[in-house]
Amino acid sequence: MSEISINRRGLMFVMSSPSGAGKTTLSRGLLETDAEIVMSVSATTRAPRPGEVDGKDYYFASVEEFGLMVNRREFLEHAKVFDNYYGTPKAPVEEALASGQDVLFDIDWQGTQQLKQNAGADVVSIFILPPSTQELERRLHSRAQDSAEVVASRMSKAADEMSHWAEYDYIIVNQDIAQSSAQIRAILDAERLKRPRQTGLDGFVKGLREGL
Numbered sequence: 001m002s003e004i005s006i007n008r009r010g011l012m013f014v015m016s017s018p019s020g021a022g023k024t025t026l027s028r029g030l031l032e033t034d035a036e037i038v039m040s041v042s043a044t045t046r047a048p049r050p051g052e053v054d055g056k057d058y059y060f061a062s063v064e065e066f067g068l069m070v071n072r073r074e075f076l077e078h079a080k081v082f083d084n085y086y087g088t089p090k091a092p093v094e095e096a097l098a099s100g101q102d103v104l105f106d107i108d109w110q111g112t113q114q115l116k117q118n119a120g121a122d123v124v125s126i127f128i129l130p131p132s133t134q135e136l137e138r139r140l141h142s143r144a145q146d147s148a149e150v151v152a153s154r155m156s157k158a159a160d161e162m163s164h165w166a167e168y169d170y171i172i173v174n175q176d177i178a179q180s181s182a183q184i185r186a187i188l189d190a191e192r193l194k195r196p197r198q199t200g201l202d203g204f205v206k207g208l209r210e211g212l
């Protein structure tokens with residue numbers, strides 16, 4: 001039997017966490033296993049880490065270039081995080097949603113608030129907590145891509161970021177990657193099934209009733 005597909009409205013799936021709690025790892029896992037969701041690639045003024053690819057991990061921009069994009073209103077949201085600027089380019093998100101895809105955002109609490117203000121009903125937000133402070137520090141060190149100074153600065157800012165946990169729809173404590181991935185999967189599956197998002201239901205049910 002062929003799979004039934006009912007048209008639905010794309011959703012904006014936001015994941016935030018203090019740096020090092022595991023967002024990047026969890027979002028990569030989701031993208032690899034789900035063809036209906038695409039990542040929003042942000043622009044940033046931060047320097048690329050070893051292995052990061054321009055246009056894939058981020059669009060790396062100078063402060064001047066970033067400022068021009070802000071002036072041209074090219075961002076859906078933007079914010080200063082740590083000592084750098086980050087922003088979500090608007091056009092790719094609008095194109096993906098219009099073509100029926102969901103979009104995954106790895107953005108901070110400031111960006112999440114802005115998205116909720118502009119597109120409330122389409123936003124589903126998850127906050128990811130580390131299982132402990134010691135484990136957060138271990139993960140930041142294990143990533144080994146940032147200097148000791150950067151790790152220390154991110155640890156000191158984790159408390160700030162974590163203070164916004166209650167603004168999110170769902171909270172996941174990321175102890176075990178497989179378990180956290182399964183929890184994220186469950187949230188996405190359930191949110192996709194919400195009645196207002198299944199815009200094709202009217203026609204589908206009409207067809208069913210006419211066939212009786």
Ligand SMILES: Nc1nc2c(ncn2[C@@H]2O[C@H](COP(=O)(O)OP(=O)(O)O)[C@@H](O)[C@H]2O)c(=O)[nH]1
Pocket residue numbers: 016017018019020024042043046077078079081086087088106107108109110111112
């Ligand atoms: N508001 C906003 N925050 C972003 C954006 N892109 C990344 N961030 C956040 O900026 C913070 C730092 O990101 P990054 O430098 O990649 O380090 P990470 O914390 O290890 O992922 C994280 O909290 C990200 O969620 C964006 O486009 N907008």
Ligand SMILES: Nc1ncnc2c1ncn2[C@@H]1O[C@H](COP(=O)(O)OP(=O)(O)O)[C@@H](O)[C@H]1O
Pocket residue numbers: 017018019020021022023024025026139140142143174175176177
């Ligand atoms: N549940 C987990 N258990 C152990 N290590 C993890 C877990 N989740 C992520 N990590 C590791 O912690 C480090 C930071 O994870 P990352 O996904 O880069 O975090 P973030 O994107 O939130 O900064 C990486 O080395 C990653 O492999």
